[in-house]
Amino acid sequence: MPAVGRYRKAMSARVLYVIACAAPPTSDVARLVSLGQQRGWDVCVLTTPSGRRFADVAALAELTGHPVRSEYKNPGEPDVLPPADAIIVAPATVNTINKWAAGICDTLALGILVEAIGRGLPVVAVPFSNRAHAAHPAFTENVARLRSWGVTVLSGPGVLPPHDPGSGDSQLRLFPWQQAIDAIAAAGEISASRG
Numbered sequence: 346m347p348a349v350g351r352y353r354k355a356m357s358a359r360v361l362y363v364i365a366c367a368a369p370p371t372s373d374v375a376r377l378v379s380l381g382q383q384r385g386w387d388v389c390v391l392t393t394p395s396g397r398r399f400a401d402v403a404a405l406a407e408l409t410g411h412p413v414r415s416e417y418k419n420p421g422e423p424d425v426l427p428p429a430d431a432i433i434v435a436p437a438t439v440n441t442i443n444k445w446a447a448g449i450c451d452t453l454a455l456g457i458l459v460e461a462i463g464r465g466l467p468v469v470a471v472p473f474s475n476r477a478h479a480a481h482p483a484f485t486e487n488v489a490r491l492r493s494w495g496v497t498v499l500s501g502p503g504v505l506p507p508h509d510p511g512s513g514d515s516q517l518r519l520f521p522w523q524q525a526i527d528a529i530a531a532a533g534e535i536s537a538s539r540g
C-alpha cells in the first residue's frame with residue numbers, strides 16, 4: 346500500500362494495529378503511533394465505536410497513512426488495512442477487556458482481538474480505569490484469563506495502577522506508552538520462539 350501520510354513506510358515493515366477504546370488516553374494515542382514508527386512498525390490505528398469520540402481521527406490518518414477504522418466493513422468490500430503482525434490495545438476499557446475475555450465480537454476491535462488469540466498473534470493490553478471500575482470481580486478474573494491465553498496485560502503495581510474515580514484526566518501523563526511498545530517487542534519474541 347502506498348504511503349499517503351507524513352510517515353513513509355518501508356514496503357517490508359511489519360504491521361502493528363493500535364486499538365484505542367473509549368477512555369481519555371485515546372486523545373494521546375498519536376504518541377504510541379510515533380513510538381511504533383520509530384521502531385520500524387507500519388502502524389494502523391483502530392478505535393472502538395465509542396472510542397472514536399476520544400480520538401483525533403483526521404490527525405491519526407495523516408500520521409499513519411491509513412484510514413482509522415472503527416466499524417466492520419460491509420459484505421463484499423475489500424480490507425483497507427494490511428493484516429496485523431501484532432496488536433496493542435491502549436487504552437483498554439473495562440468493557441472491552443470483559444467482552445474480549447468472553448469472546449464477544451460485536452465491534453470490529455473485539456472481532457480482531459478475539460481472532461488474535463486464535464491466531465497466536467502477540468498482543469499487549471494496557472487497561473485504564475478508576476479503582477471502583479477495576480474492582481469488579483469480573484475484570485480481575487478476565488485480566489487473569491487473558492494473561493493465561495498469552496496476552497500481555499500491563500496493569501498493577503509498577504505500571505499504572507487504577508486511579509481514584511473522577512481523576513482520570515490527571516493520570517494521562519502517566520500512561521505507559523513506552524512500556525507498551527517495549528512489551529510488544531518482547532511479546533513478539535516470545536510468540537516467535539513458540540513457533
Ligand SMILES: Cc1cc2nc3c(=O)[nH]c(=O)nc-3n(C[C@H](O)[C@H](O)[C@H](O)COP(=O)(O)O)c2cc1C
Pocket residue numbers: 365366367368369393394395396437438439440441442452473474475478513
Ligand atoms: C468521559 C468518559 C471517560 C471514561 N473513562 C473510562 C476509563 O478511563 N476507563 C474505562 O474503562 N471506561 C471509561 N469510560 C466508560 C467507557 O467509555 C464505556 O464503558 C464504553 O462503553 C466503552 O466502550 P469500548 O470498550 O467499546 O471502548 C469513560 C466514559 C466517558 C464518557
